[in-house]
Amino acid sequence: MRLTAQQSLILTDIRAEDRDAIDALLLEYGIRQIADFSGVRRYSLACVALPTCSLAITEAERALPEVIDEFEVVLDELGIPNEEIAIRMTGCPNGCARPYVAEIGLVGRSLDKYTIYLGGAFNGTRLSVPFLDLVPLREIVPRLRPLLAYYRDCATDDENFGDFIKRVGFDHLRQTVFNESKPEEVSGD
Ligand code: SF4
Known part of the structure; x- marks a missing residue:
């Protein structure tokens, strides 16, 4: 995980086959992703x-x-x-x-x-x-x-x-x- 100077959190080095499961977890816990922000x-x-x-x-x-x-x-x-x-x-x-x-x-x-x-x-x-x-x-x-x-x-x-x-x-x-x-x-x- 990386914290940025823009107060963002980046999840890195995720295997392609794990991505859908992680996206589902983020959705389940109400954590919005970058595309959801204005x-x-x-x-x-x-x-x-x-x-x-x-x-x-x-x-x-x-x-x-x-x-x-x-x-x-x-x-x-x-x-x-x-x-x-x-x-x-x-x-x-x-x-x-x-x-x-x-x-x-x-x-x-x-x-x-x-x-x-x-x-x-x-x-x-x-x-x-x-x-x-x-x-x-x-x-x-x-x-x-x-x-x-x-x-x-x-x-x-x-x-x-x-x-x-x-x-x-x-x-x-x-x-x-x-x-x-x-x-x-x-x-x-
Ligand atoms: S109020 Fe904000 S800008 Fe002022 S010293 Fe505290 S953290 Fe810094």
């Missing part, structure tokens, strides 16, 4: 936060599954249910789940409130930047929904969410998306 859930990551970490200001590990539920609903409504976006959440700014290189980083800032970082690379090779501050937990996904819709409409082929945010820039997003005016054409250059 792109946002598969690439989500959280630190332990409350109640394990004494430095935690907010929830992370216990809250992220519901936040991902909300992302899944919104992406489904937008017609892009299989979008793969790296989302990471931590219970304080120490950033143990590496939110600062995520495409969407949610960093606990105050009681039940988070700073939203955007624009990191899907593969973690670029830093994200603070975009919204002190966003209540239940407002995170509604606040990001217009950006996800804009991404659906204006991203180039195969452009990741974080790359799109980086290319378009915060100023453009704040003016065009959050003023609820008609989105401007975004160059693919």
